[in-house]
């Protein structure tokens with residue numbers, strides 16, 4: 001489904017170069033959940049930005065089949081402030097000049113655990129958790145094959161986090177999309193993903209399965225440190 | 232001595248014919264030098280309560296209280312609307328709170344200048360950035376907010392607020408996008424600064440284990456009320472159904488399962 | 502499911518939702534009393550302009566030299582001018598001229614300026630550079646000299662006035678629209694639309710334009726005050742609207758020789774100009790509070 005080989009990204013500013021990614025390779029199978037954890041500033045978001053075409057890589061290549069949708073870390077700026085929730089969910093259809101079927105949108109609202117009554121609300125009238133659900137709902141309307149999730153629950157309280165993570169798992173079972181989840185929360189990544197990439201300073205330092213992570217069968221000392229330090 | 236004494240605080244917003252209560256009858260006393268943790272439901276009014284303490288309420292909201300004193304002096308309802316310069320707040324959403332058209336360096340300098348500190352600013356900026364564990368402070372100092380990662384933005388915000396040397400620092404989700412390693416360093420820094428400067432610290436967070444490890448006392452908010460309050464290390468033993476429910480929702484590294492348990496809100500009464 | 506404790510009633514249609522939003526903005530706007538009263542004043546002006554022929558007590562163009570420079574009295578509430586015309590009636594019809602000028606200038610400047618601004622801001626790189634240099638060139642043109650040139654070429658009149666002001670005035674909208682667009686372009690919901698496959702034109706039309714309009718409108722209200730003053734200034738210099746069409750600036754100018762003995766001739770239109778531009782500024786302040794981004798996002 002996704003195959004990335006030797007991705008490197010260099011940001012250049014006033015002659016100063018900064019290597020944000022160096023030789024990152026990984027592949028993700030269809031329907032899999034893939035986790036990325038690691039140091040702050042290690043390039044996790046940059047990987048997602050490369051995959052979604054918002055940043056272009058300086059060298060290396062990736063192959064990605066199908067449409068993708070981004071669930072941003074910050075649910076506050078992910079929705080058009082002047083559009084109602086209904087309009088936001090219809091947008092992918094409108095953009096592709098497809099017929100908008102309202103019952104489909106309402107079904108989608110229900111799928112993400114929101115009722116019909118949210119159709120005519122504006123984003124500012126929703127709480128953070130509800131907005132995040134709308135963003136996920138939008139990805140479903142698009143029938144995105146790949147979902148990129150950048151710390152989707154770090155702004156939410158743990159009860160809403162639990163609801164969203166369960167929801168994502170259920171929906172994945174139903175629609176078989178592929179997920180890439182970036183987070184700094186080890187219990188969350190272990191719960192959601194089987195395969196985990198650990199990043200530091202733009203490099204992949206370890207690829208580990210969640211079972212091994214749980215059992216403490218860790219090769220890299222930095223990963224070990226992360227596990228020890230997490231509460 | 233208490234740095235903050237707030238009795239029966241209510242915050243409401245008029246929407247069409249109805250008034251909605253955002254914070255309802257909250258009383259809060261914070262000791263000088265204390266580290267207070269605030270946890271709770273998203274939308275429960277944590278940020279709004281903090282914004283009231285700081286003195287920056289949204290215009291369309293109305294506050295009322297029986298009494299409010301800060302640093303030992305009583306504050307009237309009128310005065311409560313002014314910004315209190317002895318308090319600094321690290322906002323929840325650092326990237327949107329940083330000025331998008333100024334470099335990090337300029338923004339931190341502004342904070343120093345505000346405190347009347349005008350010498351060796353370049354050096355001081357680099358030093359504060361190092362303090363918040365930023366690895367290449369030289370590059371980050373010259374960056375614009377959009378060139379930072381999520382966690383760097385949060386740390387820049389913290390660096391700015393520490394430069395203000397406040398008596399009370401309110402940190403709203405200060406470490407939500409930091410890895411465990413940096414998270415520890417930042418929290419240690421905040422705790423040490425609090426101790427060294429006699430600063431009082433309020434940490435608002437969704438991370439219950441973190442709060443319980445770093446704070447002295449915790450209050451739990453739900454639908455605008457403080458529903459539970461206990462010593463931080465006793466958080467896991469709390470008897471309140473909401474607190475217990477929250478703790479159950481946490482995924483655990485050593486406990487693989489197919490689904491997380493969720494909170495049954497119907498069962499919680501206030 | 503998460504129920505928010507502070508949610509209001511549920512809107513049932515997009516019309517309802519829209520209504521609710523407008524209502525909320527109105528609450529914010531009307532909480533500023535000065536802006537509110539200024540707004541009422543402007544509405545009143547528009548009504549006066551619409552029903553000028555019913556309201557005006559006399560014919561504004563009726564020259565009667567026997568009634569020259571009459572003091573304010575119960576018949577001529579604000580007195581008469583040097584040709585014996587009723588000043589109040591001329592003021593009332595002058596509202597029309599002012600609105601006419603303002604509307605024409607908006608029509609010439611805002612669409613052009615905003616279009617150039619958002620294209621430059623969204624396109625970035627060389628598109629931005631070319632369009633903004635172009636804007637700078639127009640900004641550098643000296644208005645007064647330009648106006649003189651147009652008057653020389655086309656003769657004095659409303660059209661030369663409008664063209665002379667418009668030629669430089671659109672640049673401020675281009676700049677505002679561009680700087681707003683640069684910020685909007687980086688917003689996540691714009692990125693989301695790009696990922697859904699939206700074309701640049703679609704994004705400009707549905708995302709960038711509606712979001713930068715509020716700041717443009719605020720700027721516009723401030724600018725309208727400026728335009729009224731400038732039109733009056735041109736009128737005063739004899740470059741603007743020509744008699745017998747009543748125009749406030751020209752009226753001030755025509756009273757100038759009699760300022761000491763017959764103060765009312767210049768004072769009334771001068772006061773009208775002053776009050777109107779002040780009201781526009783206050784309305785601008787009120788609108789600025791309404792579009793405070795923290796309210797909308």
Ligand SMILES: Nc1ncnc2c1ncn2[C@@H]1O[C@H](COP(=O)(O)OP(=O)(O)OP(=O)(O)O)[C@@H](O)[C@H]1O
Pocket residue numbers: 011012018020039040041042043044045046047377378379380381382383408409410
């Ligand atoms: N547009 C940009 N211009 C210049 N540098 C950038 C840009 N975007 C990111 N960077 C730099 O690239 C590095 C990696 O950023 P990235 O956002 O991918 O980190 P991250 O792993 O997501 O971190 P966090 O967990 O803190 O969000 C950072 O050092 C950042 O400063």
Ligand SMILES: Nc1ncnc2c1ncn2[C@@H]1O[C@H](COP(=O)(O)OP(=O)(O)OP(=O)(O)O)[C@@H](O)[C@H]1O
Pocket residue numbers: 125126127128155156157244253271272273274275276277278279280289323505506507796
């Ligand atoms: N400007 C506003 N106008 C109307 N309602 C608002 C406004 N700002 C916040 N609210 C409402 O006030 C309530 C409390 O918000 P607050 O931001 O304090 O929540 P919080 O506890 O900080 O949540 P989170 O953990 O998600 O940050 C929410 O239900 C929110 O919808």
Ligand SMILES: [Mg+2]
Pocket residue numbers: 044045150380381382
């Ligand atoms: Mg990131």
Ligand SMILES: [Mg+2]
Pocket residue numbers: 277278279323403
């Ligand atoms: Mg908050």
